[in-house]
Amino acid sequence: MAKEEKRKPFGMAHVLYTLLIISVALPLLYPVGLPIGISSTTKDVYNYIENTLPAGSAVLVDLYYEMAARAELEPQAAAVVKHLFEKNCKLVFVSTVTYGPIVFELLKSTASDVFAGKEYGRDYVFLGYVAGNEPAVRSLAESIRGTVAADNYGNSITDYNKLPMMRNIDKAEDFKLVFIVSSGTDTFGWYVRQWYTAHNIPLLFGALSVIGPSIKPYVDAKQAIGMLTGQRSAAEYEVLVGRKGLGLAAMDAQSFAHALILIFIIIGNVVFFATRAKPKPKEVGKK
Amino acid sequence: MSVVVRRTIPQIIVALVIVLMVVFYFFYINADVSKGFTTADKALSDWAIVITAIAAIVGGIDILRYHVNQIRKREKRQIVFSCVVIVMEIVMVLLACYALYSGIAITTQPNFQWLYTYLYAPADAAMYSILVFYIASASYRTFRARNPPAVLLLIVAIIVMLGNTSLGAMIWEGFLPLRDWIYNVPNTAAFRPITMGIGFGLIILGLRLIIGKETTWMGRRE
Amino acid sequence: MIELIGGWLAAVMIVWIYSFVYKDNVLYRLAEHLFVGTAAGYSIALSLDSLNRTAFGQMAKGMEYWHLIIPIILGLTFFFKYSKKYYWIARYGVGINVAVGAALALRAAPMANIIRQINATILPLWVEGDPLKTFNNWLMILITLGGLTYFIFTFFPKTEGKAGPVNIVYKALVTIGIYGMMVGFGYLFANTIMTRVGFLIGIILQYLQPRFDATVVAMILAIIAIAFAVMKKK
Numbered sequence A: 001m002a003k004e005e006k007r008k009p010f011g012m013a014h015v016l017y018t019l020l021i022i023s024v025a026l027p028l029l030y031p032v033g034l035p036i037g038i039s040s041t042t043k044d045v046y047n048y049i050e051n052t053l054p055a056g057s058a059v060l061v062d063l064y065y066e067m068a069a070r071a072e073l074e075p076q077a078a079a080v081v082k083h084l085f086e087k088n089c090k091l092v093f094v095s096t097v098t099y100g101p102i103v104f105e106l107l108k109s110t111a112s113d114v115f116a117g118k119e120y121g122r123d124y125v126f127l128g129y130v131a132g133n134e135p136a137v138r139s140l141a142e143s144i145r146g147t148v149a150a151d152n153y154g155n156s157i158t159d160y161n162k163l164p165m166m167r168n169i170d171k172a173e174d175f176k177l178v179f180i181v182s183s184g185t186d187t188f189g190w191y192v193r194q195w196y197t198a199h200n201i202p203l204l205f206g207a208l209s210v211i212g213p214s215i216k217p218y219v220d221a222k223q224a225i226g227m228l229t230g231q232r233s234a235a236e237y238e239v240l241v242g243r244k245g246l247g248l249a250a251m252d253a254q255s256f257a258h259a260l261i262l263i264f265i266i267i268g269n270v271v272f273f274a275t276r277a278k279p280k281p282k283e284v285g286k287k
Numbered sequence B: 001m002s003v004v005v006r007r008t009i010p011q012i013i014v015a016l017v018i019v020l021m022v023v024f025y026f027f028y029i030n031a032d033v034s035k036g037f038t039t040a041d042k043a044l045s046d047w048a049i050v051i052t053a054i055a056a057i058v059g060g061i062d063i064l065r066y067h068v069n070q071i072r073k074r075e076k077r078q079i080v081f082s083c084v085v086i087v088m089e090i091v092m093v094l095l096a097c098y099a100l101y102s103g104i105a106i107t108t109q110p111n112f113q114w115l116y117t118y119l120y121a122p123a124d125a126a127m128y129s130i131l132v133f134y135i136a137s138a139s140y141r142t143f144r145a146r147n148p149p150a151v152l153l154l155i156v157a158i159i160v161m162l163g164n165t166s167l168g169a170m171i172w173e174g175f176l177p178l179r180d181w182i183y184n185v186p187n188t189a190a191f192r193p194i195t196m197g198i199g200f201g202l203i204i205l206g207l208r209l210i211i212g213k214e215t216t217w218m219g220r221r222e
Numbered sequence C: 001m002i003e004l005i006g007g008w009l010a011a012v013m014i015v016w017i018y019s020f021v022y023k024d025n026v027l028y029r030l031a032e033h034l035f036v037g038t039a040a041g042y043s044i045a046l047s048l049d050s051l052n053r054t055a056f057g058q059m060a061k062g063m064e065y066w067h068l069i070i071p072i073i074l075g076l077t078f079f080f081k082y083s084k085k086y087y088w089i090a091r092y093g094v095g096i097n098v099a100v101g102a103a104l105a106l107r108a109a110p111m112a113n114i115i116r117q118i119n120a121t122i123l124p125l126w127v128e129g130d131p132l133k134t135f136n137n138w139l140m141i142l143i144t145l146g147g148l149t150y151f152i153f154t155f156f157p158k159t160e161g162k163a164g165p166v167n168i169v170y171k172a173l174v175t176i177g178i179y180g181m182m183v184g185f186g187y188l189f190a191n192t193i194m195t196r197v198g199f200l201i202g203i204i205l206q207y208l209q210p211r212f213d214a215t216v217v218a219m220i221l222a223i224i225a226i227a228f229a230v231m232k233k234k
Helices: A002-007 A012-029 A042-051 A071-085 A100-111 A134-142 A186-198 A212-220 A228-241 A246-277 A281-286 B001-024 B031-072 B080-100 B111-130 B131-141 B148-164 B166-171 B175-210 C002-021 C026-059 C063-083 C087-121 C131-151 C165-208 C212-233
Strands: A059-065 A090-095 A123-128 A177-182 A203-207 A226-229
Touching: A002 A177, A012 A059, A012 A246, A012 B131, A012 C002, A012 C165, A042 A071, A042 A203, A042 A226, A042 A228, A042 B148, A059 A071, A059 A100, A059 C063, A071 A090, A071 A100, A071 A228, A071 A246, A071 C165, A090 A100, A100 A123, A100 B111, A100 C212, A134 A186, A134 A226, A134 B031, A134 C087, A177 A186, A177 A281, A186 A203, A186 A212, A186 B080, A186 C087, A186 C212, A212 A226, A212 B175, A212 C087, A212 C165, A226 A228, A228 A246, A228 C165, A246 B131, A246 B148, A246 B166, A246 C165, A246 C212, B001 B175, B001 C087, B031 B080, B031 C026, B031 C063, B080 B111, B080 C131, B111 C002, B111 C026, B131 C002, B148 B166, B148 B175, B148 C165, B166 B175, B175 C063, B175 C087, B175 C131, B175 C165, C002 C026, C002 C212, C026 C063, C026 C212, C063 C087, C131 C165
Parallel strands: A059 A090, A059 A177, A090 A123, A177 A203, A203 A226
Antiparallel strands: none
């Protein structure tokens, strides 16, 4: 069947591709505004930041995601950062992947309302890209000043006139929470090993939908305080913090695309059982 | 050079570094020694950071070499595209060097910023997101109830798909709590052995490096 | 103006890359190679940036950071991999990197990946007045044990004649493990669709919708390129 379709200039697969694009694009152009419920896992994260995290705490935010993952992770990051800023938390952004500087700038421009009124150096700092993966995560836990000489914009970390918040923030123990927004699986393991196991610092995971299930055991074993999973959690968090962002905007399109894929799964199974029920030509001959 | 210098000494260094770092982490003699251990341990981590950065530069140069070779081979269909790769790569590196020369941060150099915002970022997003078409096509072609485990997989996937979207709530309110229950209980239990397996794997890899059984990192065979 | 051109470029790149799902064509290949070149250059640039701030910047602070000259030299040994005679020198740099990564994982993995996971699985088998919790605990323990049995005991000695109790327990656990994993993979599959559709939504909202005119022009060009590719093949 696959070979047959390859020969066709516009086969069944191409019909599916076209329908998929339409099913995603139409609800984005004409939003329906389907209601969404709040899951218990998202509520737990919100309650932790709201009730347990002390106001004014230092929080490390690792932005470890590539461009495509922005759609799922940027709304999460924006909603949580808004919540943290509302609690007057001091945020130290860092990235252990080369995309970091791009995604940080894009986050700032798309969530300009979140960063409005917050001053660079006093309320938040961006350390930029730090190479090295797990060793980088381990070094940052020991000492930020001992790992990077300057932030992403070339300001010295020890220049407290420009970065006053860094005066009291240097090592893992100075942070009350680490928010890891990552499109990879390994990143979460690095922080569990180098920040939670070695320094007992609470972690919050912001994962892609596809990554969430595989890192859930860490959350269940209380190695992280909670996890936000994909666009759905982002939409729920947006509802909780009262900020309409890409998460909520995407939910209608997600519903329509899922409906289309479900229909195709059903058609695929009906075709499968129908063709299986038919006796094969050889068997007909035998009879 | 002898095999000792080519193979044995690097292997001994690897084993020594691993053993030392394990000692630094677990052993406590007194406060002064502990401070020394921590300093040495952090220094080794910093070394890895620096080496990784240089390794990435070498990786970029590898791509350049590959495309230069393509041009040398005069591959008719590839030659123009290889030129495109080389030009773009050199432009990006030159802009970065210019930023360093001007004393500003590389990522804030306006032309560099323009290229990564409008060319690199959207192309990268498109490259990764193109998979959606193949996933949709795979769900139609291969997602079938062939046997009892596949039936279970199919049922769970459908429940979760309905729970993940507003669609499920319109049919039955219970899809979201049911999805949450699957996530918190059977899903966690299913991935726990895999998480433990990763742990065992990491330990075994470390031990194999210490005893010199793991040699794949050395590259080409002699 | 510069932003307008940028918006056009972004939309054009996306449409040309997406044209690959219909057929490989010259515009896709152009977009692909533009991406590869930019990505390689970006990677080198960002590595230089990281090196500047984590090595040279630190060394400028004082003698206590001058030990960083060692990894710089070790890193430079990577270039020997191009030599047929001295390729082995690169092993000294690679070795340190591999060793540090392995050591960091080795020393924390027993606690993070094994002990804490075992702890989290040791659950009460009877919870007074909460049958759902009791059921959940049983499920958690059995699926975890089943999965571990499946992964660790990849073979089991065959028994002659009637299967013994050990054999029955083994088979039961493996079956539970397989079905448990199917539930996990079912969840994973559903979430994969969520992620991938999410990526597509992001592309449309962030790049194509704001520059609809560019999208249409790029689509027309892509259709021409695909038609040209089909005709050439015929």
